[in-house]
Amino acid sequence: MPVLVFAESANGTFKKSNFEAVSYGARVAALLNTETFVIDFENLSDDVLKSLGDYGATKVYRVTNDALKNFDAGLHAKVLNDVAQKLNATTVIFSFNYSGKAIAPVLAAKMNAGYVAGAIDIPVMEGSTMKIRKNVFSGKAIALYAIHSDNKIIALTPNTVAPEKTENKCSVENLEIAIKATDSKVKVKEVVKASGKITLSDADIVVSAGRGLKGPENWGMVEEMANILGAATACSRPVADIHWRPHEEHVGQTGLTVRPNLYIALGISGAIQHLAGVNGSKVIVVINKDPEAPFFKAADYGIVGDVFEVVPKLNEAFKRFKAGA
Amino acid sequence: MKFLVCISKAPDTTTKIAFTDNNTKFNNDKVVFIVNPYDEWYALVRALELKEKLGGSVTVINVGAADTDAIIRKALAIGADDAVRIDAEPIDAMFVAKQIAEYVKANAYDIVFCGKETIDYNGSEVGGMIAGLLDWGYVSLASSLELNGSIATLNREIAGGHETVEVNIPFVLSAAKGMAEARIPNMRGIMAARTKPVAIVAAVASENYTSILSYELPKEKTGVKLVSADNVGELVSLLHNDAKVI
Structure with a gap:
């Protein structure tokens, strides 16, 4: 059998x-x-x-x-x-x-x-x-x-x-x-897929950002990090709810569950509902200016600092690493 | 149109998870139970919206003991017309699906709504099993639903996007985010819910498919390693050399 x-x-x-x-x-x-x-x-x-x-x-x-x-x-x-x-x-x-x-x-x-x-x-x-x-x-x-x-x-x-x-x-x-x-009872009429983007549900690396980014116009540096690392982009629930980012990017209890090798959280405090969607990640990096953010308790590596200062520097460091690797 | 919405009892999303009886039972003590969010926010509300537009009725069904009365009343307060409780402790997803499928066979419905998963056992199982038992069409992870006569058009989530599908009634769907916006019951709804009918139905026999032998908590993280904001290069080196993820 x-x-x-x-x-x-x-x-x-x-x-x-x-x-x-x-x-x-x-x-x-x-x-x-x-x-x-x-x-x-x-x-x-x-x-x-x-x-x-x-x-x-x-x-x-x-x-x-x-x-x-x-x-x-x-x-x-x-x-x-x-x-x-x-x-x-x-x-x-x-x-x-x-x-x-x-x-x-x-x-x-x-x-x-x-x-x-x-x-x-x-x-x-x-x-x-x-x-x-x-x-x-x-x-x-x-x-x-x-x-x-x-x-x-x-x-x-x-x-x-x-x-x-x-x-x-x-x-x-x-x-x-x-x-x-x-x-056959269900007929597929149309398939819509974002082209050229790495699929969030099976990405090895996910770069995710939250309300700490202050507005949708600031996502350039998030996408830049994702590009450098070959990562998919994600976001927290509030960011999807106020339409800064599409709903498909929302990870958490009521959104998508992801289990990448590396999850980088930028300006996300780490509410229990968000953690429920990412706690299967192998390694979690948290960058947040609030040292009391609950996400640090679930993280493997962390930087306490302003995302607007840390992320551009980190992107340069990732670029140097990729150029040398 | 007759809509049936399956609702499950689930611990509130902020519940601290603990176990009793030598880690063989979930510790219910001080736990606040809610209607499983996918069942309430998306499945139930979309069924109500369609009823308001097209007429018909919305029945909620739950497989559970008398302690699920509070969540059934909540669903009635949001606007369901009546409720059915299959009087049994749910054993596993197949047990629940068999109870609901048997009820549907005896009572004609056009669409059976489920949430995409429960937030306790996260199986995404019951909807598909009901469809399999009834030999009805099944649309999983649906993020929208429109009805035109007997033909339904739905979007369903797929890897990296979504697809639009058509299916004739009767069928089963599992509802994901996007299908509707959560509703908060008003005082009139809460008052009305007290007198709406709840039928108590005896369970049918089912085989023993699966059981949970024990629970454990995941290994705690060993603690975060903090890197100075002035030395981001160290983080890159740690991710490459220690964690080996880049």
């Missing part, structure tokens, strides 16, 4: 979160003494699909059907359920990203599976029970879950379990799955 991994590329290229999910699937498969099959819905080339073998995929099944070009969580779940039945699979792995969050719960209902949404470590088996950790209370605690049902679905939180490379033994095979017109 193989482990299935759903891998969705970014415009035809696999990225770190895909490698993490495949490598994770391979480690779950090793626990269950079985194989790791990746499922592709995008009709990608053999070479691109085979690259997933570097992370432990033993086979990639390419489901070729034009209906799957239209993202519909219900349709994707229906097809994955059919694939699981055809391949006799009882465990399915997703990345806990936009698509995984949409498809996995629908599939859990269809497969009658126990589902852990947002796992942060490799599971442990105890008989047929799978034990696995996930963040709860917006990162303020960790819970140890048990999945009791025979069918199991796990969505892995990005940037929590590093992918491991292995010898590539991967092959690619096509798989026919019948789709009826009535299986």
Whole structure:
């Protein structure tokens, strides 16, 4: 009974979160003494699909059907359920990203599976029970879950379990799955993506700013820092609420949750709701003129100082570093 | 149009998280419970706005014991017409979804609204599971919703942007920021909520899918290392050499 991994590329290229999910699937498969099959819905080339073998995929099944070009969580779940039945699979792995969050719960209902949404470590088996950790209370605690049902679905939180490379033994095979017109219920009419910008949800470095910037006209130095570091830009809730910055940039309890390797907070005090959206970051740097700002308690590195003085100097230092690196 | 809004009880966002019974239970002591913000601010308010424009009714549904009465009354005070409480302690997301799906099968609704996630277990699960159980369309992380007859147009968040989708009723959505602005109940709403009907419905049986064995708190940060504002080069060096993140 193989482990299935759903891998969705970014415009035809696999990225770190895909490698993490495949490598994770391979480690779950090793626990269950079985194989790791990746499922592709995008009709990608053999070479691109085979690259997933570097992370432990033993086979990639390419489901070729034009209906799957239209993202519909219900349709994707229906097809994955059919694939699981055809391949006799009882465990399915997703990345806990936009698509995984949409498809996995629908599939859990269809497969009658126990589902852990947002796992942060490799599971442990105890008989047929799978034990696995996930963040709860917006990162303020960790819970140890048990999945009791025979069918199991796990969505892995990005940037929590590093992918491991292995010898590539991967092959690619096509798989026919019948789709009826009535299986597709949600039709995508238009896709709008900011071009040329680094996507906030999977950025390695995030430069974020808050009310300490005093006005939207002062964001030049924030964007400059992001450009130098190859980072995405983010903001605190008040800044999005007063429309200094677009809502897509709002990180925090009611906005986006980010888990970059480096989170740099400029002029953000660090309210508990903001911390809930960023506390999974590996390293946090806080620059704030108020030494009592609560954010310093959650930070790894800090500078107490006026952002208008510190940030331009820091940008020059980052530039020198990048020029020398 | 008949709208059903799923609401969950969640600890207030400023709650200090602690556990009891050898770290196997969440410590409810002195915790203020609220309507899960995504359910209230976005799902419920958008359902009310559409009802005000197009007519129909808004029912809120909660799976919980009698202690959820306060959050049900809050939702009624904001403007829901009536409420249903499935009388059971929620075990996990699938348990909740099964209860709601069974209720929907017996009572025709056009749209089931959920929040995009609860702020306690952060799973983003219940909406998708209801859709899967009912075999209805599902639109996750929706930031807008317009209705034109039986066709709904929604924006949903995707990596690096959004997409516009169309779906016929009936369907399920999970609501994210942008869908509506939070409403504060007024005195008339609070008074009216006291007498609005709340139906108590017995739970249906469900398998045991998942359970929580124990909780732990994340490792505390070892403390911030402060760098002088006059020596920003030191920060660059620390991020490169010690933290190895640039």
